[in-house]
Amino acid sequence: xxxxxxxxxxxxxxxxxxxxxxxxxxxxxxxxxxxxxxxxxxxxxxxxxxxxxxxxxxxxxxxxxxxxxxxxxxxxxxxxxxxxxxxxxxxxxxxxxxxxxxxxxxxxxxxxxxxxxxxxxxxxxxxxxxxxxxxxxxxxxxxxxxxxxxxxxxxxxxxxxxxxx
Amino acid sequence: xxxxxxxxxxxxxxxxxxxxxxxxxxxxxxxxxxxxxxxxxxxxxxxxxxxxxxxxxxxxxxxxxxxxxxxxxxxxxxxxxxxxxxxxxxxxxxxxxxxxxxxxxxxxx
Numbered sequence: 001x002x003x004x005x006x007x008x009x010x011x012x013x014x015x016x017x018x019x020x021x022x023x024x025x026x027x028x029x030x031x032x033x034x035x036x037x038x039x040x041x042x043x044x045x046x047x048x049x050x051x052x053x054x055x056x057x058x059x060x061x062x063x064x065x066x067x068x069x070x071x072x073x074x075x076x077x078x079x080x081x082x083x084x085x086x087x088x089x090x091x092x093x094x095x096x097x098x099x100x101x102x103x104x105x106x107x108x109x110x111x112x113x114x115x116x117x118x119x120x121x122x123x124x125x126x127x128x129x130x131x132x133x134x135x136x137x138x139x140x141x142x143x144x145x146x147x148x149x150x151x152x153x154x155x156x157x158x159x160x161x162x163x164x165x
Numbered sequence: 166x167x168x169x170x171x172x173x174x175x176x177x178x179x180x181x182x183x184x185x186x187x188x189x190x191x192x193x194x195x196x197x198x199x200x201x202x203x204x205x206x207x208x209x210x211x212x213x214x215x216x217x218x219x220x221x222x223x224x225x226x227x228x229x230x231x232x233x234x235x236x237x238x239x240x241x242x243x244x245x246x247x248x249x250x251x252x253x254x255x256x257x258x259x260x261x262x263x264x265x266x267x268x269x270x271x272x273x274x
Contacts, residue, residue, distance in 0.1 A: 073221055078213035096266045104195050104264035107221055108188050108257070111228050115184035119177045126172055133177045136250045140181065143257060 192263020
């Protein structure tokens with residue numbers, strides 16, 4: 001027996017398990033790439049190869065982050081907003097943190113990730129010699145991950161507490 | 166190996182500081198929308214999403230404009246990157262505070 005997914009559930013899967021999870025999973029690869037992007041650790045040929053991989057990876061992450069917040073804010077959130085029973089005190093914690101905090105803080109991720117992607121592409125292999133900038137990118141990248149992580153965790157719980165069909 | 170043209174740190178600083186400005190703007194608009202009913206109404210650009218639409222559109226616009234301006238200012242400049250990065254972290258922290266419900270809900274309904 002198959003249980004069909006509704007259109008809303010399909011969008012929830014695209015938003016959370018597709019786009020959001022892709023961003024969070026790709027973070028480890030991006031972090032490892034930025035962390036080890038140093039001339040003393042990688043050969044000249046290695047730097048060239050890593051530059052291409054890091055450029056592509058960070059841009060994919062930035063685009064995915066934008067698609068995640070746009071789909072979340074303009075497609076998924078209106079369903080929750082229309083459904084939410086304001087008088088239900090049992091759901092107030094989940095409304096406060098699961099939706100109020102999540103939907104705002106998530107928007108930090110694409111702005112920060114875009115800054116990281118831009119700098120990676122702009123500086124290319126020179127970034128390996130720009131230790132201050134590279135370290136700053138690691139911090140911003142991690143903050144983007146943290147913001148997306150908050151959104152992802154609360155989003156996952158919210159779909160259990162307040163399932164929208 | 167191909168020689169790379171030396172780059173100044175200005176473009177990186179501009180992109181990084183602009184991201185902090187974008188985060189701060191979102192925090193400010195979130196708190197403003199909570200504190201002032203007229204602001205909340207004015208930010209309602211798209212009814213199904215409510216004031217969240219205005220907050221996100223304006224924060225994105227401010228981020229992009231700030232980035233363009235800073236980039237044109239610092240395109241060929243060597244700036245105090247460490248200082249700018251610290252300022253960016255402060256802006257992000259303030260933005261984070263502004264979007265934290267326990268904080269912004271203390272400003273009104």
